[in-house]
Amino acid sequence: MSVPDDLLGERVIDGPGDMEELGRLIGAALAPGDVVVLTGPLGAGKTTLTRGIGEGLGIRGPVQSPTFVIARTHPSLVGGTPLVHVDAYRLGAAVELDDLDIDVSGSAVIVEWGRGVAEHLADSWWEIEISRQTGGRGVDNACGEIAVHTVELDADAPRTVTISRRP
Numbered sequence: 001m002s003v004p005d006d007l008l009g010e011r012v013i014d015g016p017g018d019m020e021e022l023g024r025l026i027g028a029a030l031a032p033g034d035v036v037v038l039t040g041p042l043g044a045g046k047t048t049l050t051r052g053i054g055e056g057l058g059i060r061g062p063v064q065s066p067t068f069v070i071a072r073t074h075p076s077l078v079g080g081t082p083l084v085h086v087d088a089y090r091l092g093a094a095v096e097l098d099d100l101d102i103d104v105s106g107s108a109v110i111v112e113w114g115r116g117v118a119e120h121l122a123d124s125w126w127e128i129e130i131s132r133q134t135g136g137r138g139v140d141n142a143c144g145e146i147a148v149h150t151v152e153l154d155a156d157a158p159r160t161v162t163i164s165r166r167p
Contacts, residue, residue, distance in 0.1 A: 004029055010162045019045045022161065023052020026126075030057060030108040032081050035122040037114035037166075040130030045159050046112045049130065050085055053110060059083045065112070071100050073107070082107045089113040094120055119166065129162045 007026060013019050026036070030053065038046045051063040058078035066072045066087045074083040084107045091097055094117050102109060104121050111118035119125060 008163050008165065010160060013045070013159045013161050015156045015158075016045065016048050019048045019159065019161075020052035020055065023049040023054075024056035026128075026163075027053035027056020027083075027108075030081060032106050032108065033104060033122065034081075034108045035104065035118060035125040036108070036110045036128060037118050037125055038110060038112045038128050038130070039115045040159075041132065044130040044132050046130060049128070049161075050083075050110050050112070053108070054083050054085075057081055057083050057108060071102065073103075084109045086111045086118070087113060088117045091117055093117070097121070125166050127162075127164045127166045130159050131162075132157055132159045 007029065011022075013022060026049075030036070036053070038049065040046050047063065047065045051061070054061055054063040054074055058076055058080050059074035059082060060077050061074060063074065063083075063085060064072075066085050067089060070090065071084060071086040074085065076082050084102050086097070086100070086102070086109065088097060088111050097111075097117055102121070109118075109121060111121075115127075
């Protein structure tokens with residue numbers, strides 16, 4: 001797997017359009033056998049990034065979260081690398097991922113919520129962590145009152161994306 005140096009590291013992404021553009025750059029660099037492990041909280045932009053990766057690969061879409069089907073395969077429209085998009089959120093162990101019988105060697109595999117589950121799919125992989133600032137308010141006091149916290153899922157709020165190569 002050849003990770004272009006300019007894709008590695010940390011960057012701030014301003015909105016969904018920029019997240020998809022980053023995905024297109026990553027998708028253009030992926031080849032069969034590449035595994036990408038995506039980590040980030042709900043609403044961070046994992047599926048948006050994957051949508052851009054699909055565009056970069058030239059796959060048949062649409063790319064949607066595979067939460068309920070666990071995995072979706074998107075063939076290439078341009079004779080290139082197909083995309084397998086996996087959501088490991090509901091998987092309890094790596095063995096459940098093995099049961100999906102994913103064609104890792106013939107596809108680019110994106111695994112949302114894959115940390116701790118998908119690393120065994122390849123000897124090396126891309127690790128992409130997306131973080132976003134969360135809103136909140138709370139009352140913390142010595143009386144032990146429960147703090148009230150809210151999370152604002154603002155699609156236009158900046159995200160920090162860290163791309164690295166593992167191991």
